[in-house]
Every structure is written in structure tokens, then in C-alpha cells.
Amino acid sequence: MNKFTKKVLAGAIAAVAVLVATPAASAAARDGVCNTNEFCLYWAPESLGSLSDFTTSIGNYGTSQPTCYEFRTPGLLGYGECIKNNAASACNKRSKAVRVYFNSYHEGVYDTIPANACRELSKTLFDNASHLFL
Structure with missing residues (x-):
């Protein structure tokens, strides 16, 4: 193996090592999956149906497309509806x-x-318009 080939190979191995050692980035907000550090609203009771995931407070969910926040999990009940x-x-x-x-x-x-809990909405069940991170 010549010096150039060894350097290229060493560089490739180093790049793979960095990728393997680097922790996965946190999941993207608004992707229809409820991940760590997100707050999620569900279309149905018991955290069922399509969900809408957030990483910030929202002052107004909006009432119609294209300006509303919608349920984002494809293939589940409620998908695409404004929350x-x-x-x-x-x-x-x-x-x-x-x-x-x-x-x-x-x-x-x-x-x-x-924190770190799932609940049925009671006071705001099907009557919800905003949320606030405390």
C-alpha cells in the first residue's frame, strides 16, 4: 500500500469513528413522533390516534389550513386535521x-x-387553543 492510499484509508476510518462516536441528534420537532423533550397532543384518548409534537409554547393553534397546527402522524385517525x-x-x-x-x-x-407524564385532557377536552411550557 502506498502512502497516499494509507492516508485515504486512515481518513475514512477516522470519519467512520467520528460518526459512530457521535450521539444521534435529537429528533426533529413537528415530525409526527413524540420524542424526548417534546410535548405532544393526541387526536384520541389514551395517547392514541395521530399526534402533533412541539418543542416550544404555542399561543394559538389556528383553525384552518394552511395556518393551523395539525396532527402529523400519517395513517392514524385525525391525521391532517387542525388540532x-x-x-x-x-x-x-x-x-x-x-x-x-x-x-x-x-x-x-x-x-x-x-413532566414525563401522559394524561387525558379534562378541562380542555376537545376545547383547546394553546399551550405553555412552564
């Missing part, structure tokens, strides 16, 4: 609580979803 006034349950995979509000801009009655 405003359509969510039945939530999972909070964050380290702090999240509140789901009846009204836009974090007003009115709310359900609090504790």
Missing part, C-alpha cells in the same frame, strides 16, 4: 410541566400535564 378543539390527550416528555389552555394566548381554564 385546535380536537385534542383528547397529551404526553409531556419534557422535564417541566406544560399547560394546555381552553383559549388562545394561554387564557382560560387549563389542564396541567406534569
